[in-house]
Amino acid sequence: MKPPAxxxxxxxxxxxPSQLLCVLVFSFGILAANSCARRATRSPLxxxxxxxxxxxxxxxxxxxxxxxxxxxLLGVTPTLDRLAREGLRFERTYAHVxxxxxxxxxxxxxxxxxxxxxxxxxxxxxxGSKPTLAGTLKTAGYRTGAFVGSFVVDARFGLNQGFGxxxxxxxxxxxxxELSLLERPAEQVLAPARDWILTxxxxxxxxxxxxxxxxxxxxxxxYDPHDPYNPPEPYRSRYAADLYAGEIxxxxxxxxxxxxxxxxxxxxxxxxxxxxxxxxxxxxxHGERTHGLFAYDATLRVPLIIWAPPSIRPAVVQSLAxxxxxxxxxxxxxxxxxxxxxxxxxxxxxxxxERTGDDAASYFEALNANLTRNWAPLTGVVSGGMKLIxxxxxxxxxxxxxxxxxxxxxxxxxxxxxxxxxxxDALTAGHRGATAAPVDxxxxxxxxxxxxxxxxxxxxxxxxxxxxxxxxxVGLQNRLDAALDRLKSGDVDEAERxxxxxxxxxPDFMTAYDRLAFLYHETNRREEAIATLERASxxxxxxxxxxxxxxxxxxxxxxxxxxxxxxxAALKMNPSEIDAYEKLGITYTRMKRFREAERQFxxxxxxxxxxxxxxxxxxxxxxxxxxxxxAIEALSHAVALDPGLAAAHNxxxxxxxxxxxxxxxxxxWREALRLRPELTDAAxxxxxxxxxx
Numbered sequence: 001m002k003p004p005a006x007x008x009x010x011x012x013x014x015x016x017p018s019q020l021l022c023v024l025v026f027s028f029g030i031l032a033a034n035s036c037a038r039r040a041t042r043s044p045l046x047x048x049x050x051x052x053x054x055x056x057x058x059x060x061x062x063x064x065x066x067x068x069x070x071x072x073l074l075g076v077t078p079t080l081d082r083l084a085r086e087g088l089r090f091e092r093t094y095a096h097v098x099x100x101x102x103x104x105x106x107x108x109x110x111x112x113x114x115x116x117x118x119x120x121x122x123x124x125x126x127x128g129s130k131p132t133l134a135g136t137l138k139t140a141g142y143r144t145g146a147f148v149g150s151f152v153v154d155a156r157f158g159l160n161q162g163f164g165x166x167x168x169x170x171x172x173x174x175x176x177x178e179l180s181l182l183e184r185p186a187e188q189v190l191a192p193a194r195d196w197i198l199t200x201x202x203x204x205x206x207x208x209x210x211x212x213x214x215x216x217x218x219x220x221x222x223y224d225p226h227d228p229y230n231p232p233e234p235y236r237s238r239y240a241a242d243l244y245a246g247e248i249x250x251x252x253x254x255x256x257x258x259x260x261x262x263x264x265x266x267x268x269x270x271x272x273x274x275x276x277x278x279x280x281x282x283x284x285x286h287g288e289r290t291h292g293l294f295a296y297d298a299t300l301r302v303p304l305i306i307w308a309p310p311s312i313r314p315a316v317v318q319s320l321a322x323x324x325x326x327x328x329x330x331x332x333x334x335x336x337x338x339x340x341x342x343x344x345x346x347x348x349x350x351x352x353x354e355r356t357g358d359d360a361a362s363y364f365e366a367l368n369a370n371l372t373r374n375w376a377p378l379t380g381v382v383s384g385g386m387k388l389i390x391x392x393x394x395x396x397x398x399x400x401x402x403x404x405x406x407x408x409x410x411x412x413x414x415x416x417x418x419x420x421x422x423x424x425d426a427l428t429a430g431h432r433g434a435t436a437a438p439v440d441x442x443x444x445x446x447x448x449x450x451x452x453x454x455x456x457x458x459x460x461x462x463x464x465x466x467x468x469x470x471x472x473x474v475g476l477q478n479r480l481d482a483a484l485d486r487l488k489s490g491d492v493d494e495a496e497r498x499x500x501x502x503x504x505x506x507p508d509f510m511t512a513y514d515r516l517a518f519l520y521h522e523t524n525r526r527e528e529a530i531a532t533l534e535r536a537s538x539x540x541x542x543x544x545x546x547x548x549x550x551x552x553x554x555x556x557x558x559x560x561x562x563x564x565x566x567x568x569a570a571l572k573m574n575p576s577e578i579d580a581y582e583k584l585g586i587t588y589t590r591m592k593r594f595r596e597a598e599r600q601f602x603x604x605x606x607x608x609x610x611x612x613x614x615x616x617x618x619x620x621x622x623x624x625x626x627x628x629x630x631a632i633e634a635l636s637h638a639v640a641l642d643p644g645l646a647a648a649h650n651x652x653x654x655x656x657x658x659x660x661x662x663x664x665x666x667x668x669w670r671e672a673l674r675l676r677p678e679l680t681d682a683a684x685x686x687x688x689x690x691x692x693x
Contacts, residue, residue, distance in 0.1 A: 032301050043351045044312050049334025052308070054137065054217040054330055056199075058107065059098055060150065061226040061291065062277035064093070064303045066248055069309050076239075076249035079256035080305065083275060085305030086314055088351060090321040094362040094382055096277045098291045098299035101153040103278035104159060104325060106131045110327035110342035112363050113430035118158075119137060120368050124546055125576035126158030131339035133327040135162025137217045140336045143200075145216070147193035149223035155580045156608035163219075167192050169610050169641055184220045185232065187617040194258050197267050215334075224251040224280070227290045245283065249519040272333060276326060277302040286405070287474045289481055294470060295366045295378055296405045300566055308333070308515070312351075320382070321351040322362045324671035334562075359422045369470050369477075374508045374541065376464035381424045388420035392469045396420070476502055480512060487515075492523055508541045514549060521553060529553050544574035552583045555590070563587045578604060582614060587619040597621050612642035631655045646676035653685055666691045 064070045067077045069084035070091075097113055099101050105118040109130050118124045130274070134144045145165035147487040153159050154166070160166035169192075170184035197218055224231065229243035231250045239246030262268050280299045282288035291299040306312060306329070326345030330348035331338055345360075361383040380389040387405070389395040395473055396410040396417045410417055466472055483498035499516040502509050513536040520529035534549040536542045542550070551567035554560075567584040570577050585600030599620040604611060619634035632655045638648035653668035672682040 005489065006536060009589070020219065038675075040547045041350055044308075044333060046332050046346075046348065048311055049270075049272050049308060049333045050335035051215055051270070052143070052334055053215050053267075054334060055268075055271055055273045056107075056133075056217070056219045056326075056330070057255065057273070057275045058104065059225065059248075059255075059275070059277050060221065060223045061279060061281050062248060062251075062276075062303060063280035063283075063298065064277070066245065066302050067303050069305070070303060074242075074245050076259045077252045079252045079259065080275060080303070083273065083302075083307045084305045086309055087273070087305055088312060088315050088317055090304040090306075090319075090347070092323040093304035093323070094319065094364065095277070095300050095302050095323050096362070096364045098279040098294060098295060098366055099368060100150065100226075100278055101159075104153055105328050107276065107278070107323050108134065108159060110324050110338075112324060112427070113365060114428065115343055116574040119365070120371050120422065120608070121152055122157075123371065123574060123576065124673065125156070126576070128158060128161040132162045132332060134217060134219070135338060136327075136331060136339045137334075138162050138164065139339065142215050142217045144218075145193070145196045145607050146219040146221070146429040147189050147196070147205075148221040149184055149186070149189045150226070153221060154608060155610060156604070157576075158607075159380065162413050165196060166610070167196075168608075180557055182675055183223045183226070186224050186251045189220060189222060190258040191255055192693055194261060197262060198265055220255075222251045224248075224297065232538065239562050240373070244283065269347045271308070272330065273305075273307040274330060275303065275307075276323065278323070282414055286471075289478065292368050293366060293474065293477055295364050295380055297387075297399070297403070300382075306347075315351055317347070319347075320360050320362060321350075322349055322360070331414070355373075361420075361427065363424070363427045368469075369473075371505070372510045372543070373473075374468075374510075375470055375473055376468040378470060379424065379428065381427065383420055383423055388417055388424060390421075390424060391471070392464050392466045392477055393471055414556050421554070475505070476506055477511065480509075480515065483512075484515065487519055492519060495519055507539055510536065510541050510543060510546060513541070514546055517549065517553070526553060526557055544570040544577040544580065548575065548577050548580040548583060549588070551580065555583060557585045560587055560589075560591050578607060582617065585621070586617055587616070589624055592624075594621060594625045610641055612638040612645050612648065615641065616645060616648040616651065619648065619655075623651060623654055628655050628658045632659075645676055646679050646682070650679060650682045650685070653682065655691065662689065662691075667687070 002653040031241055057336040066074060066082040067084070068075060069077070069089055077157060095103050095693070096106050101121045101124065102113050105116050105126050106113060109116045109126075109132055111130060116126065116130055118126050138144045144163045146160065146163045146224070147167045148154075149170070151170075155166050155168050170182060170188070197216060200213060201455055217398070223245040225244060229247050230236070231243060231246035235246040235250040236243065239249060259268065259494050273611035274628050280297075280302060281291050282294065282296070282298045285298045286296055288294050288295055302323070304326070308385045310524050322344055324342065325347050326344070328338065328344050329341045329347045329658070332348050361381050364380050366378040366381070369375040376392050378389065378391055379386065382399070385398065385400045388399045394410045394417070395405075395408045396413065397405045397407070398409060399405070470477075477503055479498055482493045482627055486498065496516065499519065500513050502512040503516070506512075506557065513532055517529040520526070530550065532555050533542070533546055533553065536546055537550070547566050551563045551570060554563035554566060564584065565589050567580050567587060569583070570580040581604050583602045586605070587596045588594070588597035588600065598618070598621060601614055601621065604614045605618070609612070615634050615638035619631045619638060622628070622631035622634060632652065635648045635652045636657065638645055641653065642648070649668045649672035653665040653672065656668060657665035666686065669682040669686045669691075672679050673686075
């Protein structure tokens with residue numbers, strides 16, 4: 001991939017020597033920069049950016065301390081450093097979940113996870129019942145577009161709410177169980193975003209309206225710093241010893257090139273730019289390799305930069321800021337009234353220090369291990385420079401004196417924890433735990449008749465002990481990571497041994513069942529894969545995602561009645577398990593229950609209108625039903641969204657052959673074989689009509 005050409009070059013505005021001195025001093029880590037910037041700053045007025053465009057950039061998995069503006073000496077973020085130097089830099093900004101989907105839902109709604117309903121990746125979906133930043137701005141006359149880099153924020157998870165254009169078109173979605181998530185690099189996210197901005201939204205093929213003049217709101221989500229770290233050249237070679245830094249450097253350079261192009265076109269005039277991260281990365285701190293298990297500052301403290309010259313002058317703001325504050329701040333600045341209430345508040349009055357946010361509390365949680373492994377749930381709060389982590393082994397840190405969170409004060413100074421415990425109780429009062437809906441009795445009995453055990457009621461309340469604390473169990477997590485690394489490298493035997501050892505030690509480790517079943521499936525041991533997931537069911541730890549995977553494997557084994565029963569149960573457990581609808585549609589198709597199959601596929605497309613695999617499956621169903629014209633329409637949608645989808649090209653060939661259009665049929669089959677030379681269906685079709693490859 002060719003690296004971006006050029007950097008983001010701002011128009012100079014005659015920086016005064018005192019301002020330049022502040023930047024130089026801060027680059028060496030001296031806090032005098034804060035007081036220097038403060039003297040030249042006043043708070044912008046509410047609505048002072050009325051009618052301005054809004055550009056929100058979120059860079060996934062970006063630690064604050066890897067930006068030069070936040071003290072890093074790596075030199076990998078010249079674009080972000082320049083934005084921070086010429087705008088507002090919030091020194092202490094906190095995320096609320098160290099995971100992508102719930103964190104972005106918090107940004108878009110201004111609500112904590114327990115208020116917006118999204119507590120984890122994948123198994124939760126934003127239901128649209130709460131107003132979003134995009135929806136509010138759209139109602140106010142903005143055209144709205146989103147351009148995302150990862151399947152984690154695919155439209156099927158609900159964040160397309162309020163966006164007229166939602167570009168998640170990075171090819172075929174994974175069908176579940178893959179070891180890596182589908183993503184696209186920064187340049188491929190930024191290119192359609194740039195075109196949408198420059199053309200007034202007219203170049204957004206396959207998306208709904210929102211073209212024309214007037215202000216715009218664009219959300220750009222760059223996923224590159226997320227594990228696995230795989231930057232393109234020259235960043236891979238340049239940062240061979242630190243590929244995470246290389247990913248950040250690539251994302252920063254790509255963003256800089258796009259901003260420079262927008263500026264040359266005048267599209268950054270009267271544009272409010274907000275840059276943040278959804279969470280950070282542990283990089284081995286506290287024994288955690290990536291993120292999601294713990295909630296230390298390595299994964300919770302994030303950068304937040306607001307740039308809108310000349311209306312907002314440079315400053316470094318020390319008051320506590322939170323991701324729930326982003327939406328109310330943007331709406332306050334552009335003078336648009338909120339459609340509902342927020343858990344956050346506008347940061348505008350805190351810029352000059354006329355108000356302080358030191359008394360504010362920032363709630364956080366990390367529930368993935370609880371939801372997928374039945375480990376102790378992690379919640380906590382940051383307030384007044386102190387941090388409480390509520391676990392069976394509770395933790396209390398003085399962040400000013402102990403930035404690395406190495407000295408737990410809870411046992412020695414419990415009185416300092418009490419105000420934070422009270423604040424945490426107040427924040428969580430009246431909110432339900434993060435659980436999926438239970439399976440009803442009828443579904444449970446049907447599953448039992450097939451030999452599967454799924455509890456008909458929600459998991460009972462339990463008391464967690466130190467043995468359930470993630471700090472105690474982090475070794476198991478690292479063993480899981482090691483198993484996946486072994487599997488990716490082809491060492492199947494060692495991966496299997498590690499996964500079995502995890503389950504022997506912790507039989508409720510749901511993710512280990514899933515990965516072991518995947519290992520068996522990918523090594524052509526389907527019956528062992530099915531047996532592994534059935535064992536999880538018998539242990540009473542199967543969730544909707546595990547049942548969805550099991551239903552898919554049963555379908556492949558041609559046990560269609562069992563497949564349908566399991567997939568239907570998965571959807572009763574969690575109607576947000578979108579893959580289960582897809583798999584159920586395929587099962588119904590094979591059972592010739594075409595009307596029911598079409599309903600499943602149509603539902604997925606109503607949630608995720610840019611899903612090429614779903615269009616392919618719908619087209620295949622139409623072929624099975626001899627609805628050739630409908631098949632061509634659906635399969636044409638599939639290849640328009642993903643030209644590399646060989647199965648859809650093969651299906652189109654079949655449809656054209658049925659219509660007597662041999663030339664188009666041959667062209668589609670040859671394209672399918674070009675994309676996938678091992679696709680025997682296409683080769684057989686060509687041989688059947690006497691055409692060569």
